[in-house]
Amino acid sequence: MTGVKELLQEKDHVFLDFDGPVCDVFARLPASEVADRLKRLIEPEVIASADPFDVLRYAASCGPNAAHVVERQLNRFEGEAVALISPAPGIAEVLREWRAQGFTVTIVSNNSVDAIRSFLGLHELAVHIRGISARTTSDPALLKPGPALLDAAVKALATSPGQCVMVGDSAADILAARSAGVASIALAKTPSKRKALAALDPDALVTDLADLRLAP
Template identity: 85%
Template sequence: MGGVRELLREKDHVFLDFDGPVCDVFARLPAREVADRLKRLVEPEVIASADPFDVLRFAASCGPNAANVVERQLSRFEGEAVAQVSPSPGVADVLRDWRAQGFTVTIVSNNSVDAVRAFLGLHDLAELVRGISARTTSDPARLKPEPALLDAAVKALGTSPGQCVMVGDSAADILAARAAGVASIALAKTPAKRRALAALAPDALVTDLADLRFAG
């Protein structure tokens, strides 16, 4: 893992994960509660996970109708959830710094595109972001750790994967970046996350988004 600013300087476009780096989506409306409510739409007894996205993946394995029902409700919960939380500390400063350095920023998120757009608008962050590549379908194959959202972001910018870098706090971010041919920077705020993400050999690892600022 090399110097993180050197890695960034080689790129033109930053792909930024939403849940974690930009805000803690399920801080007020807990993910476990959302997962429980989604499970009622399918077969609650067969899903042990408290992750709403695991419920969506299970629903998709049952068929497109189940997936669409769960995805629609998940989008609704995500909208409720992001309306109750604030931006992660310092994220606006980092976005402003990147803009001053000439990078474009695209939010690349498994969360619904409507929830991401609403949050950015509500907190005056929209003008700091070039684009949003986020969930628009109930198909899990279109979500990270698959590369589709990153592929779409690359295409929308008319660039190549080599000019882009993905910043995210989950294994799915690192794996999706690798699959898309995009460099990755892991954001790992806890020792457990550091161990888990370092094991995936991202191109760089930071413990705070502010470590990715150039000024100040």
């Protein structure tokens, strides 16, 4: 794997996942609770997953109306969730430094645009962010690990995938980056996550947000 500082210095644009690197979206309103609430809108006995996005994917398999209802409620729950939390320790410093170094930063996330915009504004982080490429529809095929959100971010910047790097803490981030032809930096804060993400062969791997800073 490439050194993270060397990799960043080769790029102009950083794509940053939201849930994990920027904040822990469901820290105060647990994802399992959100999933249970969403299941009540469809057939709760059919899906065992505690992941709200798995519920959305199942709803989409039931048809566009079910997907729309579930996505609309997920959007509302995400808004409630982000109102209860704070930014990840150190993220403001990283964003400030990236901006000073001349990078553009785009949030690329499966979470809703509305929730992300609300959180960034509430915590005065929006000034560091060039754009947001995130969920705006009920179609889960447009979410990571597919490349659509990254492709849209590349297009919005009128750049090429080779000038961009995706920073994320999930397998979906690494796989989406690979599909879009974008370099990837895995953020893995626990031993189990380090093992899982290293197995996907990202271009670089860090264990702390501070490792993403270019300054010594």
